[in-house]
Amino acid sequence: xxxxxxxxxxxxxxxxxxxxxxxxxxxxxxxxxxxxxxxxxxxxxxxxxxxxxxxxxxxxxxxxxxxxxxxxxxxxxxxxxxxxxxxxxxxxxxxxxxxxxxxxxxxxxxxxxxxxxxxxxxxxxxxxxxxxxxxxxxxxxxxxxxxxxxxxxxxxxxxxxxxxxxxxxxxxxxxxxxxxxxxxxxxxxxxxxxxxxxxxxxxxxxxxxxxxxxxxxxxxxxxxxxxxxxxxxxxxxxxxxxxxxxxxxxxxxxxxxxxxxxxxxxxxxxxxxxxxxxxxxxxxxxxxxxxxxxxxxxxxxxxxxxx
Amino acid sequence: xxxxxxxxxxxxxxxxxxxxxxxxxxxxxxxxxxxxxxxxxxxxxxxxxxxxxxxxxxxxxxxxxxxxxxxxxxxxxxxxxxxxxxxxxxxxxxxxxxxxxxxxxxxxxxxxxxxxxxxxxxxxxxxxxxxxxxxxxxxxxxxxxxxxxxxxxxxxxxxxxxxxxxxxxxxxxxxxxxxxxxxxxxxxxxxxxxxxxxxxxxxxxxxxxxxxxxxxxxxxxxxxxxxxxxxxxxxxxxxxxxxxxxxxxxxxxxxxxxxxxxxxxx
Numbered sequence: 001x002x003x004x005x006x007x008x009x010x011x012x013x014x015x016x017x018x019x020x021x022x023x024x025x026x027x028x029x030x031x032x033x034x035x036x037x038x039x040x041x042x043x044x045x046x047x048x049x050x051x052x053x054x055x056x057x058x059x060x061x062x063x064x065x066x067x068x069x070x071x072x073x074x075x076x077x078x079x080x081x082x083x084x085x086x087x088x089x090x091x092x093x094x095x096x097x098x099x100x101x102x103x104x105x106x107x108x109x110x111x112x113x114x115x116x117x118x119x120x121x122x123x124x125x126x127x128x129x130x131x132x133x134x135x136x137x138x139x140x141x142x143x144x145x146x147x148x149x150x151x152x153x154x155x156x157x158x159x160x161x162x163x164x165x166x167x168x169x170x171x172x173x174x175x176x177x178x179x180x181x182x183x184x185x186x187x188x189x190x191x192x193x194x195x196x197x198x199x200x201x202x203x204x205x206x207x208x209x210x211x212x213x214x215x216x217x218x219x220x221x222x223x224x225x226x227x228x229x230x231x232x233x234x235x236x237x238x239x240x241x242x243x244x245x246x247x248x249x250x251x252x253x254x255x256x257x258x259x260x261x262x263x264x265x266x267x268x269x270x271x272x273x274x275x276x277x278x279x280x281x282x283x284x285x286x287x288x289x290x291x292x293x294x295x296x297x298x299x300x301x302x303x304x305x306x307x
Numbered sequence: 308x309x310x311x312x313x314x315x316x317x318x319x320x321x322x323x324x325x326x327x328x329x330x331x332x333x334x335x336x337x338x339x340x341x342x343x344x345x346x347x348x349x350x351x352x353x354x355x356x357x358x359x360x361x362x363x364x365x366x367x368x369x370x371x372x373x374x375x376x377x378x379x380x381x382x383x384x385x386x387x388x389x390x391x392x393x394x395x396x397x398x399x400x401x402x403x404x405x406x407x408x409x410x411x412x413x414x415x416x417x418x419x420x421x422x423x424x425x426x427x428x429x430x431x432x433x434x435x436x437x438x439x440x441x442x443x444x445x446x447x448x449x450x451x452x453x454x455x456x457x458x459x460x461x462x463x464x465x466x467x468x469x470x471x472x473x474x475x476x477x478x479x480x481x482x483x484x485x486x487x488x489x490x491x492x493x494x495x496x497x498x499x500x501x502x503x504x505x506x507x508x509x510x511x512x513x514x515x516x517x518x519x520x521x522x523x524x525x526x527x528x529x530x531x532x533x534x535x536x537x538x539x540x541x542x543x544x545x546x547x548x549x550x551x552x553x554x555x556x557x558x559x560x561x562x563x564x565x566x567x568x569x570x571x572x573x
Contacts, residue, residue, distance in 0.1 A: 010362070011362075011372065011375040011376050011379055012362065012363060012364060012366055012367060012372055012375070013366070014375050015366075015367040015368075015371040015372045015374065015375040016366045016367040016371070017516055018367075018371060018374075018375070018512075018515070018516045019367050019368065019371050019515070019516070020515050020516055020517065020518040021366065021367055023518075028494075031494045031495050031498055032494045034498050035489075035494040035495075035497040035498040035501065039382075041498075041501060041502070041506065042382060042506070043375065043378050043379045043382060044375075044502075045502055045506035045507075045508050046330075046333075046378035046381070046382070047371075047374050047375045047378045048502075048508050048509075048512040048513075048515075048516065049333065049506075049507075049508060049509075049512070050326065050329055050330055050333060050374050050377075050378060051371065051374055051512070052509065052511075052512055053329045053332075053333055054325065054326065054329055054370075054374070210433070217509050217511065220511065220521070221509070221510050221511055221521055221522075221525050222525060225521070
């Protein structure tokens with residue numbers, strides 16, 4: 001183990017390497033050691049994987065718990081308690097991953113805002129799912145494929161949560177077609193197509209729960225994360241708009257994400273956004289934006305991003 | 308100093324408990340095993356007048372340091388309980404649930420049914436699906452009728468038996484295959500292959516620790532995989548075995564049957 005063999009790095013060195021904080025000769029020595037020492041490598045691999053699991057478990061899951069067990073008392077008290085708890089959780093999560101007060105690179109996950117919206121079945125008729133622009137995104141345009149995949153994965157979650165097997169299956173097949181076209185993901189294509197053939201909603205949900213984390217991880221490795229997230233966010237904005245509520249836009253994480261996306265444009269070598277996408281994002285930052293505008297902006301963003 | 312360290316521990320107790328909970332969930336520990344391990348961690352943190360906390364000098368985040376400390380404590384704890392028994396490389400590749408199944412069947416000599424009974428109900432279907440993927444490291448016990456009925460094994464056709472045999476050969480030889488594959492490569496590439504293939508670590512995590520963009524690491528991995536495939540085939544490894552080892556990329560991604568709460572669909 002790390003402290004039993006003289007030449008083994010300390011646990012702090014392993015943690016620093018896991019966080020990408022080592023450099024120079026020290027980093028080289030740790031790499032050489034890890035390539036040789038199975039014990040240290042196991043500690044290191046478990047550290048990386050546990051860190052990933054911790055990140056995946058941050059704020060969203062807890063927000064859902066808060067909603068399930070509201071504080072007793074009147075509406076204002078409940079709101080205040082909920083806000084205070086949410087702020088505490090977000091602060092804690094921010095501290096945990098060292099990004100407190102900084103822009104964030106991904107939008108809130110569907111699990112965070114779905115809990116604040118009407119039941120999923122009411123959202124299903126509004127799902128986009130690539131049907132508007134279907135057929136418009138071919139020829140290996142990876143940013144367009146990425147954005148469409150991001151939106152499809154949001155739709156898939158809503159449809160699965162609503163028990164709408166046929167709609168979820170359609171999104172799965174479309175996502176599989178994009179993965180297939182991009183190549184290198186044969187297993188995931190097969191898994192999506194297999195799950196699309198499931199006819200029972202509980203079984204489909206269970207199989208999606210088992211498959212999605214790893215498939216999404218691979219999708220993020222192979223597609224463009226920036227556009228995956230932006231496509232997902234556009235679809236989230238649309239759906240939240242159809243509910244007539246603007247909680248998603250008021251969330252601190254959303255604001256920080258929009259700020260981060262817009263900041264990418266200004267950076268040298270950063271992402272070049274279409275003017276209509278930038279304008280849409282700036283409009284979403286305004287407090288007076290209406291739910292109907294939200295729907296229009298989300299739809300317009302998807303149309304531009306996926307072409 | 309002592310008071311400061313005690314306060315540091317108490318202030319971070321929720322974080323420590325969260326890391327312990329995630330570790331126990333990843334390693335598929337039962338409620339009792341999790342409680343035991345939680346106590347082990349707390350004792351370790353206060354031992355020798357908070358020596359573990361005193362050793363922290365701020366070169367990484369405290370959360371990252373505690374994560375490494377707790378992973379080290381878990382592997383120590385596992386060795387203490389089981390001796391130096393190690394799960395197979397293939398089980399590690401298939402994820403924590405496969406490691407647990409490998410442990411129960413190959414270390415403790417349980418049948419598949421007994422292993423399922425000793426595990427949480429929600430894991431049992433996944434365990435039955437994983438069982439045929441594990442290499443036979445010791446002589447297996449004869450399954451009871453119930454176990455055989457529910458085992459997702461081969462369909463008995465000559466083709467599927469051939470595939471099972473090939474897979475077992477490749478499983479048993481995984482570490483040898485890997486050792487041969489990485490020989491002569493630069494350490495950074497060796498480590499990338501080992502973490503990806505043998506430990507099921509995601510390329511995104513490797514990229515973070517290497518301080519590189521995930522796409523760069525992915526391209527490197529693709530190049531290495533092509534080179535390795537060609538090299539291993541030249542060394543006489545059967546093309547299908549090589550493909551099975553290199554193409555499945557960490558089996559189920561190291562999280563078989565372990566959906567992450569924040570990505571569930573309800």
